[in-house]
Amino acid sequence: MNLDFTEEQEMLRTSARDFLTTECPKTLVRELEESEKGYSPELWKKMAELGWMGLVIPDKYDGMGMQFMDLAVLLEEMGRNILPGPFFSTVVLGALPILSAGSEEQKKEILPKIAGGKAILTMALTEPSATYEASGVHTKAVARGNSFILNGTKLFVENAHIADYIICVTRTKDGASPEEGITLFLVDAKSPGIKCAVIPTIALDKQCEVVFENVSVPKKNMLGELDKGWPLVARTLEQATMAKCAEMIGGAQAALDMTVAYAKERVQYGRPIGAFQAIQFYLSDMWMKVTMSKNITYEAVWMVSEGLPCTEKVAIAKGWVNDAYKFVTERGVQVHGAIGTTRDHDMGLYYRRAWAADQTFGNTDFQREVVARQMGL
C-alpha cells in the first residue's frame, strides 16, 4: 500500500497550480462565462504547449503517455482554480473513448490533433430524457450504403458549439435490453444537418442542445462495434465520473480555503469570527467532508486507473462528493455572510459549479440506487 502521490505527480500539481493562478485569474473566468465561445484560444494553446491535452495519450500519438491518475491530479487543480473551456470534454469524453475503442486509423487521425490542441471534442450522450442510462438513448442511426444516417436530439452536450468532433451515442437496434443496440460514431461537427444551440445553465458552462437531422456519417467513423457500444459508454462514464470528482474535490478545497481565510480576517464583536465556536464547527465539518472526499476519490480514481472493476466504488465516491461539495460551498456562503450571496463574489462561482457538477454523470439519488443494486438490494 502506498497512499502518497509520486514526485512527478506532486510536480505536475505544483506547476499546474502556478500556471492556472497566473494565466486564469477569476477575472478571466467571469469573462469566459459571459463569452460566446466559453474558452480562451490563447490559454488553450499554452495548455497544449505544456502537453496537458496529450497527458494520457501515448507517445506514438504525440502524447505524454501518462496515466488516468496523473490526469486526475491535473483535473483537481483545474477544479480548484476553475478553468472554463473544453479540456474535460476533449480529453475525458473524447480522447479516452477513442483510446479505449478507436481503430488504429481513428487514433492516428485524431489523437495527435487533440494532443496538439488542434481539435476540440465532446460526447453527445444525454437527451431530453435526461438520464445517463441506456434506456435514455433514442437518437437513431440507420445504415444507408457506406454511411449511417443520424436523427435525434441530444441535450446537455458540453461545448458542442465549438467542437470539431462529436462522439454521438446512437441507437442502431432495439434489443432485448436497452443496453443492446447502442453504437457510437465519431461525427465531424461541421456535417450538414447538425444544429447546435448553447443553453443557459447555472454554471454558464456551455452545454448545448444538438439536433441531428439526417446527418450522414461514414461507416468508417463508427467508434467500437456496431450495436455493442454500451460497455464503451459505461467505461467512459466511470472515467468521466471520477474525472468530475477530481475537479469537484479541487473546487471544494478552494471553497474551504477561502472560507477559513475569511473567518480569520473578518472581525465582529472585537474578534475574528473564526474564534467563535459556531463558525469553527462549520469549518471543521467542512474540512472533514473535503478530506474524506479526497480520500475516497483517490481510491476510486486509482481503481479506474488500474482498470479494476469499480462500479460500486465510483457510485460511492460520486454520491459522497456531490453532497460534500454542495455542503462546503453552502457553508462557505453562510460564513461569508451577505457578500457571499452576490454575483461578484468568488464563492458563488464555486456554489454554482457544485450544483452543476452534482447533476453531471449522476446525482446523489442516482448513485445511491447504483450502490443499492451493487449491495444486492
Next chain:
Amino acid sequence: MDFRFAEEEERFREEVRAFLKKEVTEEFLMGLEDRGELDFSREFTKKLAEKGWLAMAWPKEYGGGGATMMEQLIFNEEIGYFQAPTGAHRQGINLIGPTIIAHGTEEQKRRHLRGITAGEVVWCQGFSEPNAGSDLASLQCRAVEEGDDYLITGQKVWTTNAHRADWCHLLARTDPEAPKHRGISYFLVDMKSPGITVRPLINMVAAHDFNEVFLDNVRVPKENMVGDKNQGWYVSQVTLAGERSQIGLPSSCKRTLEGLVEYVKETKRNGEPLAHNPIVRRKLAEMAVEIEVNRMIAYRVAWMQHKGLIPMVAAPASKLFGSELLQRLTGIGMEIMGLYGQLELGSKWAPLRGAMARMHMYSLGIAIAMGTNEIMRNILAIRGLGLPRA
C-alpha cells in the same frame, strides 16, 4: 498511489479472519451478553496473546511483535468486523503500555509490560472526574507525599471496567499551586489497595461498564509514579501513540449493515420485501457510502502513522465521523425494523438478536468517550485549520 495490500499482508488478514470466524461465534457473543460483559472477555484476550497478536505492533524488546502500523490496521479492521470483545486489553495495549515504554522506569517496564502482553492484567483509566471531563486538566484528585509513598484522595468517574480491572493508571494533582497543567502526576495504582471503593454506573441499556471510583488516602509507593513529579500531563499525551485509525468503527458498521441487508431481503411488509422499498434502499446505500468513506480516512490515519507521522487532525476526524456513523447506522436499522426495532435481547421476536437497539444506545457513549466530538471539532478547527482559540 497503490491501495493494494502486499501479499503477506493479505495472508495475515486471512489468518486473522479464519481465527475470528472460529472463535467469535454467535454462541460466544451470546454467552458474553448473558454474563453482561458485552465487550469483555479475559479468555479471548488471552487467546489473542497466545497468537502473538495482542501487542503485535509493540517493539520486540518489550514483548511486542514489531509489526507495522498497516498490519495493526488489518488486525483491528478484522477485530472490528467480527465485533470481538477488546475491553480486557484495550487500555493496557493502547494506552498504559505505550506510556510505560516511553516514560516508565526499567523496574516499571519489568513489572508491568509482561502482564499486558500476556493478556493477564486488566487496566482501567482514572482520568475523568465529576468536574473534569473535557477540561481534564482541572482535575482535583490529590496526591500528597508521605515518606516513601503518596496518599491519593479523590473521585474518578466513567471509569470503564474499574470493577474488573487489576490496575489503574490515574492522574492526580501533586501541586495545587502550579498552573493546572503543571501540577499533575501520573500514577500506577493497584486496584486491591485499601481505600479504593468502586461503585457501578449503569448505562442506558442497563449494562455495567462504567464506574465511580472513590479513593480515600490510598497509599501508592513513589516508585509507581510514571515520569517526573508534576509532569503527568505531558506523560499522559503519549497515550496517543497506539494505532489511532479507529478502523474498528467502520468495519463493525460494515458487519452490521450486512446483517441489515439480509434482514430487508428476507422481511416482507405488505407482501413486498423491504429491500424493494425505495426509502429503505436509499438509507442503506447511504450507509454503505459512509462506511466506505470512513474506511478510507481511517486508512489514511494508519498510513500516516506507518510513515512515522502524527495524524494530529485525521485521527480525531476518523473518531468523530465513525462514532456518529455508528449512531446513524444503528438508528436507521431500528427505523427500518419498525415496531420490531424496539425489542431487547432475549425476545424471540427480536430481529438480529435484538442487537440493533442495544448497539444504538451504546453508540451514544462513543461520541463522548476518548474526547467528546465537540473536542474533536475544536481540534480540527484549531490544529487543523489554524483558527484562533474560542
